Amino acid sequence: MPTRRTVLAVATAMAGAGIAGCTDEQSTNSDDDDPEAGDENGNGGAELGVAAEWNAIRARVHDALALGIADEFSTGAAIVGDMLARFEGATGEWGAHEQLEATDHEAYEEFEEALEELRLEGLETASLDRTRTETGIADEQLRTAQRERLAHRNAIALEMGLFAARIADVAALARANRFDAAETVAGEADERWEDSIAHDELSAADADLYVAFEGELPGLASAAADEDVDAVVDGAEAAIDAAIDAAYVLAEDESAADAAALATFQAQGWDAAALASLSDVDPDGAAAVARDALQRFEGARVHDAVEDADHATYEAFESELEAYAEALEADDGVDEAAADFAAAALRAQFAVAGALEEAPGDDHGGGHDHDHDDLAGGPNVVDGVPEDVDHVVEMHAASFEPDELTIEAGETVAFEHVEGEPHTVTAYEDAIPDDAPYWASGGFDDEDAAREGWDDGRGAVVSGQSYVRTFEVAGTHEFCCIPHEAAGHVGRIDVE
Incomplete structure (x- = not known):
């Protein structure tokens, strides 16, 4: 008899193969039949802010998998432990934890169990197969919640943001000289893209941008196989830019693309922390990830969107990212600086969604069940x-x-x-x-x-x-x- 976890793993594999794309199109929040459908369900506001935070969490789950592929299981396990503690501490009405539980209690329970199994049965036992399975299950719970809370095209915009974050993992692995892992992650991202509903949506919406994004993916794997760091980083940057541009094309509301971009910046910040935790990586290499993110932010469309939404939030985002890069360069206070930047990114996500007053705090603790x-x-x-x-x-x-x-x-x-x-x-x-x-x-x-x-x-x-x-x-x-x-x-x- 198949176990619950076997059923979930099969369902997740089917979702990755594109079968979930049909579910996307049949979403109760789809705007295909009703142009007003998303107005009350996810075209902006706090729902978009928390859905973007789920994107940042999904990216961290994939960070752990990438580290497992790189045979850095202990670092991946530490990331999952920290992520689960942060998730448990995401209190407040619009915290990522509270809203996942409110959106789909079963998905919430499956997500937390998948994280626990990912750490204990996957990463701590150095089982890559189990790590892949639990990563897929955890990711799908958040993806499902995003589809439930957002208008269809806004959810697709966030999916493009997640592709950008996964491609950033390829560049981070190359900077750490984990070229085999970079090649594997690049190849898996390419396969996932071919089976994604975002693939067909972008092809129909903007053929040139579709070609620009898809054209970079095979080259990433080839550059990693050649152990050419500069080529990997340059290719990844081009693919990330194309993915974020695609989010703006696909989003029903520009604020959804803005939020997707900010969640990607937050994900790159966590990439830098992961690099800093590897003993053989020069602090300058980790700092370069944060510096690149800061440079990209300066030229990004979302830069003006954050400043227009709330100047103080904009200033805090830039200053925390700068302080984070400095902490990485000094190899001192990295964890605290990473957490501060993540909090600033979270507030920026809510700001561009028009819901800054709803932005949750994060005390990195738990105990949400009791006053x-x-x-x-x-x-x-x-x-x-x-x-x-x-x-x-x-x-x-x-x-x-x-x-x-x-x-x-x-x-x-x-x-x-x-x-x-x-x-x-x-x-x-x-x-x-x-x-x-x-x-x-x-x-x-x-x-x-x-x-x-x-x-x-x-x-x-x-x-x-x-x-x-x-x-x-x-x-x-x-x-x-x-x-x-x-x-x-x-x-x-x-x-x-």
């Missing part, structure tokens, strides 16, 4: 950190620091909340010594009760608090934070 006022800590959740504890484990947005700790029997550990949304400290029942009593913030008797308790808002550790535990039984104790477990928020204490 803070409804939470209860339970036994041993205290204010501050007691002075007499032997060790302190900090709880960050999606990590324990340290995540592995060795202590003596009888010593006390305080798990201190220092960042993000509410956390839990929850032991895995089958991963603690047999003779140790079960333990978790909230004072539950077993793991099932702890998980059910969190659903009711019990066992939470919030800002300014810590959970305190004295470990008497020797052995390994493994634990997690329930709301951020999928993002890799797990830890281990070895008691000697």
Whole structure:
């Protein structure tokens, strides 16, 4: 009997082969039969802003796959963990997380599960086949949500933006001297393009632009095979420009193409961060990606659109991109600068959509299921950190620091909340010594009760608090934070 994941994988493969194109044309938001159909469903406003952010997230999923193809599985896994933590922290009415759940709850659940499987079963086990499968499933959930929320041609414009982001991956891999991977990603982008509904839409809308975009794709793979960095980068730049021009041709509303372009810039920013994380890549190479994005922005149509929409947002976008390039060059503070630029890009996406006041914040945390006022800590959740504890484990947005700790029997550990949304400290029942009593913030008797308790808002550790535990039984104790477990928020204490 086929499993749910097998069915999803087959459906995703069919979508990539163009069968989903029929769904596109039959979308309830299609403007083919009703020119006014998109006015209330996705021709602009906050719906467009969040759909563009889904594009940036889709691009990061493909970044992880590209790194897997380059045999950089651990870096890809780190990207997925960070991405999931950011997604969980995208709170507010128009956050990417909240809106995916509101648009299609099943797609939301499948997306989060696919990210978890992508990291744990694909990248962390260095399984490229599994990485491809889970990437496809995650991507399709966001693509489906975009089609549900946007007018048909606006969704196609975002699809062109995603092609631009995937082509940017080819250039980034070439800059990192991962030429085999660059060739593979370029070839896959070409195949995907041939099967995409955007292919036929652009061919019908503008034959010259269609030829200009399609003509660059085979050359990218050839240049990568020849290990010609300059040729790859030049070809990618031309293809990216053509893809964004195509978005303007295809979009029902120019704001959709503007948002697609900004999401592509955000995606290039994340490419630079990925390059910076590779130990053998010169910081100047990563900085060049950000510098190229800044130069492209200066000459892009969206440049004036952002400035016209809100000058302060325009200034922030440019200044954060400049600061990001400087951080990359100095090889210092890269993660923080990348996050700041992504936040500026997000606001710019909402600005060109005419919904700046709806732009969500991003605290990189999680815990979206509960209002803070409804939470209860339970036994041993205290204010501050007691002075007499032997060790302190900090709880960050999606990590324990340290995540592995060795202590003596009888010593006390305080798990201190220092960042993000509410956390839990929850032991895995089958991963603690047999003779140790079960333990978790909230004072539950077993793991099932702890998980059910969190659903009711019990066992939470919030800002300014810590959970305190004295470990008497020797052995390994493994634990997690329930709301951020999928993002890799797990830890281990070895008691000697």
